[in-house]
Amino acid sequence: MSHIHDMGGRLGTGAVAPVANEPVFKTDWHARAMAVTVLAARPGGWTIDASRHARELLPPADYMRLSYYEKWIAALANLLAARGLVTTAEIDAGQSLAPAPTAEIAKRIAPAEVAQMPAGSPYVRGAGPAPLFAAADRVRSLRPAMNRCGVAGGHTRLPAYAAGHVGRVVAQRGNHVFPDTNAHGLGEAPEPLYTVAFAARDLWGTEAQAGDEVMIDLWQSYLEAADD
CATH class of the missing domain: 1.10.472.20 (Nitrile hydratase, beta subunit)
Structure with a gap:
């Protein structure tokens, strides 16, 4: 079951209305x-x-x-x-x-x-398991979108709207800190990260424009090979 924050694809929230030249901080x-x-x-x-x-x-x-x-x-x-x-x-x-x-x-x-502190939180790591997938491989994101290290109700970066869908690996991004463990004091457990392209209509139905794709960066533990 997803948390309330995982709102992607939910109906009733209205259209996104971008604001041009909006300040980084309003106050x-x-x-x-x-x-x-x-x-x-x-x-x-x-x-x-x-x-x-x-x-x-x-x-x-x-x-x-x-x-x-x-x-x-x-x-x-x-x-x-x-x-x-x-x-x-x-x-x-x-x-x-x-x-x-x-x-x-x-x-x-x-x-x-x-002023001397590093900006952001670098996630890339040199060590980690070998990648299981390569560019152009067809993969399926696991369902449900849940924590993949056994923490009930735990953190995950797999959005619910993309769970269970077949996509195409666009690129390997190297090994990155795994959020599912890192959020719960279980270590960084770096693993391969991939950019995966999903057909927009597979995710959103006919309301999406034909030919559009949604690119999502997904960790290896969120994916399996798509045989069909």
Whole structure:
């Protein structure tokens, strides 16, 4: 069963309306929300996949009610409380109610360090299993779209709308960190990543334009050979 965030292909959400020249951050607090979420990962000890999964776990009513960066802050509060970095009382009060543990203070990021931190979260890894598929191979994405390391309700990057469909491998992308393990403290477990092309009409039906394709980057554990 998919989480509420996996909304691709669902009816009733309306058309996507792109906005030209839209700013990266509409307000100052959006930028601060992103910054504090990224920087809190070091003392918090979680990965970008764990952070994404925390947003997926927000109650459906909250997920639909909150704006984009409100979701980030709500999920961050849950992560901080779960790791014992803050208490729920401190979250309610909006301030610290007790000194932080010495070990956590040592993990804080000084302002001078911020500019030296790498941008983004590089996922490519040199080591990993050999690829099972090559360009032009026909593959089928596994159904259902679920965590592939045994975590019930766990994180996955296979969208539900693409599960169970046959596509064509466009390219191998090397070995990349596997989100299904990385989100749950089970290690990076890098494995081959592929760009797979699906016929748009296979995914969306006759509402899609004939000849259009949808390209999705999928890990090897999400795929099997398509024999038919």
